[in-house]
Amino acid sequence: MAAALLFVLAVVATPREAFWAFGIHAALLAGAAAAGRLPPAFLLRRLLIEIPFLLFAVFLPFFGRGERVDVLGVALSREGLWAAWNIAAKATLGTAASVILAATTRVPDLLKAFSRLHFPKVLVAMMGFMVRYLDVVVGELGRMRIALQSRAYRPRWFGEARALGAVAGTLFVRSYERGERVYLAMQARGYRGVMPELETAAAPAGQWAAALALVALAAGVAAAGWVLR
Numbered sequence: 001m002a003a004a005l006l007f008v009l010a011v012v013a014t015p016r017e018a019f020w021a022f023g024i025h026a027a028l029l030a031g032a033a034a035a036g037r038l039p040p041a042f043l044l045r046r047l048l049i050e051i052p053f054l055l056f057a058v059f060l061p062f063f064g065r066g067e068r069v070d071v072l073g074v075a076l077s078r079e080g081l082w083a084a085w086n087i088a089a090k091a092t093l094g095t096a097a098s099v100i101l102a103a104t105t106r107v108p109d110l111l112k113a114f115s116r117l118h119f120p121k122v123l124v125a126m127m128g129f130m131v132r133y134l135d136v137v138v139g140e141l142g143r144m145r146i147a148l149q150s151r152a153y154r155p156r157w158f159g160e161a162r163a164l165g166a167v168a169g170t171l172f173v174r175s176y177e178r179g180e181r182v183y184l185a186m187q188a189r190g191y192r193g194v195m196p197e198l199e200t201a202a203a204p205a206g207q208w209a210a211a212l213a214l215v216a217l218a219a220g221v222a223a224a225g226w227v228l229r
Contacts, residue, residue, distance in 0.1 A: 001113040003211035004101045008094045010218035016086040018225030022093065025221060028214055029096050036104040046099040050091055057087040107131050121193060129179075137175055144171065 007028075014021045033043055061071075061080035068075040102110070111131075114124045144167050153163060183191075 001101065001105075001110065001117065003215050004097050006212075006215040007097050007218050010215065010222045011090050011093045011097075014090075014222040015225045015229055016082055016089070017229060021221045021225040022089045025093050025218060026096075028217060029093065029100065032100050032214060033096075036100060038100065038103055042103070043096060043099060046103070047092065047095055050095045053091060054088055057084040057091075060084045060087075125193065129182075133175075133178075133182075136178070137171070140174060141167075141171055 011022075011025055014025065033040075060083045061076035063077070063080065065077060065079065067078045069078050069081070070076075071081075105113075111124055111128050114127070115121070148163065148167070
């Protein structure tokens with residue numbers, strides 16, 4: 001997790017004019033994905049999550065100010081084009097790094113990493129419970145959907161969708177009540193706000209060396225980008 005964060009910072013620090021630097025960053029991520037045995041199709045599907053954010057960058061060349069350039073007969077802002085490229089390149093690389101981290105690291109290890117990096121204990125506990133009980137809530141929602149369908153609920157106009165609001169409210173109440181029962185059960189078993197760590201061994205030096213080697217290369221590329229501008 002520390003390596004992913006530092007890698008993203010190195011990408012952000014790379015000057016936007018250094019196209020070759022972004023190519024090397026992408027090659028480093030491709031090497032990390034290959035080491036993690038992640039197929040390209042898997043990464044591409046996960047990268048679709050950033051499309052709504054990239055839509056903002058698409059409009060920058062049209063509404064940007066300053067010097068205009070003709071691209072396929074359309075007058076676009078030069079500064080807007082640079083800004084759109086900067087956002088698209090860095091957002092894509094940062095998202096890819098996050099996808100690789102999440103796909104190659106178990107959720108308990110991610111939570112343990114948050115704890116060891118001194119994130120607020122309350123937030124770490126909330127994330128842990130969210131991951132553990134997400135399937136329970138989704139299953140509850142599925143049963144409620146089946147119950148609606150068994151009662152011939154087939155909304156055809158907006159007014160008939162009021163039942164969905166009732167479903168959402170019921171799901172919230174049931175989830176809240178389940179959370180209360182789980183919390184009381186945990187308190188009865190000695191819970192005091194922090195989950196016990198079953199494994200306390202630190203990461204070996206070899207893992208730190210392998211992770212920071214990628215960061216060192218990315219930082220060197222970013223520094224070279226500023227020198228060679």
